[in-house]
Amino acid sequence: MKVKETILVVDDDRDFLDIIRRILGYKGYTVETVSSADEAISCLKAHFHNVAILDISLPDANGTELLPKIMGMHPDIIAIMLTGHSSVQNAVQSLNSGAFAYLEKPVDPENLLSVINRGLERQRLMLENRRLLQELERHNRVANTLLSVSQAVAQSLDLQKIIDAALEKVAESTGLEVSFVYLTKNDRLQIAGHRGLSPMIVDKLPKEADKQSGTIGGIYSQGKPIVIEKLSKDGGEDLDFLRQGGYFSFAGVPLMIVGESIGILGVATSFTRYFSPTNNELLLGIGREIAIAVRNAQLYEEASSSKALRELDTMRTEFLANVSHELRTPLAVIKGSANSLLQPDVIFDEETRREFLVSIDKDADTLTRLVDDLLMMSRLEADALEVNRKPRAVLDLFDLVKDRLEGLTVKHRLRITVPDSIPPVAADDIRIGEVLTNLVDNAVKFSEDNTTIKIEAHPNLKEIIISVADEGIGILPELQEKVFERFFQGKNGRKGSRRKGTGLGLAICRGIVEAHGGKIWVESKPGKGTKFSFSLPAA
């Protein structure tokens, strides 16, 4: 059934109003009549009228004054002015203010109806144009939104960043308060990200969902969008968290890539009837973009994690080979020396026997150090290293290991510089002594004899920075972060460095410094030298 247009007639002539209501009513229009400008305004405020017929002279206002107000309220209204002969001038003026036509009184009904018809025709055309324009704008908006989602999710190969960016765009472009994404993992749907849920509701958000059952599983397994206008009436128990959060409607779309579901995107709002076909189309499009980005990220992650695993595996194998080598070398000396003394076929002289014993003693110490390193590393890996932090003067830290450092640097020049004014640090002196010894030992290993090794300390805000600098071969820029990794082995140590280390020294240093709440870093220029620095909190 066609809804007939509504017409408001404003005139202070009651008889005229009666007649006109009958004529227009007979033609099927819905007619309202009022006799003052005030009444007209409140009538128009209540609802839209297609046509307003205004007498130009009203008791409480001039029709030409009323017209701009009406046009302001409803720019699309068809206004027809009625005028006596004397006020034609005013009526012409009102055409300039937006009136569709004017008619002189007494009004010829045929003429009035034909004017109304023409007016309504124009109005229909205008509204249709506007609708088309809006449609176009909406399509543009959808396209732009998809483009911006696609750009946002393509920014990263990090799965979490992609999901977060996508959910932000969903909120931005649809105005929906809540959005969330589930992705398939280990044969279940797992929550991969959410936005707009209060912490209390987040607690109720299921971490996992079944692939087949419930609303979420349904969207996933059917590969089709679902809209639930009233959550209070419809939808599975898996959406209870939305009901508890006071949300009214829900829509979900599958995340599809080449016909395969990889998850779902769900949105919810506390407003009703939000999900127009346009919005659903938009959500489906966003779902496609997310699916592509997620798949890319997953493929990338798979590729890089298997690479990382392989690297770790290689490092472990190398580590085992190195540890084996490091343990077997002193063991070979101990076993060989003791075994020499036990051989029945040769009796060694006193001096040689003593040499064997000295070797056994020395390499037993080497073994002990190695075992200590390995233990320390396993403690660090288990986060079980205890540091006994007490306020200590920086110079005391150095003094404690001075003999060891001087022993290491007999072929080098060791310079220690500490300003008198330096505040004490909160440190475990024994552990920090190990760090210093390790750093100096490295400096010796990687620099020529007769070069200088400098140990310096200076305050920086609430920290003390301690550094060990050498004039050695340096570290290539691409290796500067890697040197702190477990099992990393420096190559090209200088000639005469008898044994390779365990590859644990700097990893242990980092562990000890970090257990103090400090940081350790390296600056180096290949060929010029290397400076290791670490920070400790001031006491």
Add this chain to the structure above:
Amino acid sequence: MDKKRIMIVDDDPAILRLLSTNLKARGYEIVTATDGEESLEAVQKEFVDLIILDLMMPKVDGVEVCRRVREWSDVPIIILSARGDENDKVKCLELGADDYLTKPFGIAELMARIKTAFRHRGDPSVAPAQSSFTYNGMEINFAKRRVTVDGKDVTLTPTEYSLLQHLAVNSDKVLTHSMLLQSVWGNEYSSEKEYLRVFVGRLRRKLEPDPKNPRYIQTIPGVGYHLAAIK
């Protein structure tokens, strides 16, 4: 009899001292080197009867020294390794090492290995009664320790020669793995099947026109080897 000269190559001074002392006490002359480069220089300057070579060394490592020495010399090489890795062992033997010992080791064990290596060098007491062996283009002159295939000289290391000689002298039987290991290397080697596999491979590469389809040394799977076809 002249003293035998042994070169010890190891970057660990304690090991060098330990080995020198023991070998000197048993009548050997000693030359030492602390890295691969030094050992390659030394081994070209002066004659040595045997090389004891550490595997992990700075600059040129033991594997590389072994490979390069084998390019021009068949001097026996015993590898000392602190990595107990089976792959390393096979790799070294394939590159021409004669023996492989894992650290730590006993002095007696090392002395036994050195003796085995020297035994392969041609102890007259193990030379066969017959003076030569000929089969399908291959000729072995036992007196001169000389091998030719189709008239061309083939250079073998002492261990390779020992193995070939043993196969030739017993060419009428199948020799089991443990028989071969015990007679060519010694009793303590009877379970070192890798040695046998590697050395048979080395011999085939030197003797056989097509090592994949050997015409001389035949494999009897699960049992052992024999030279030529059994009728």
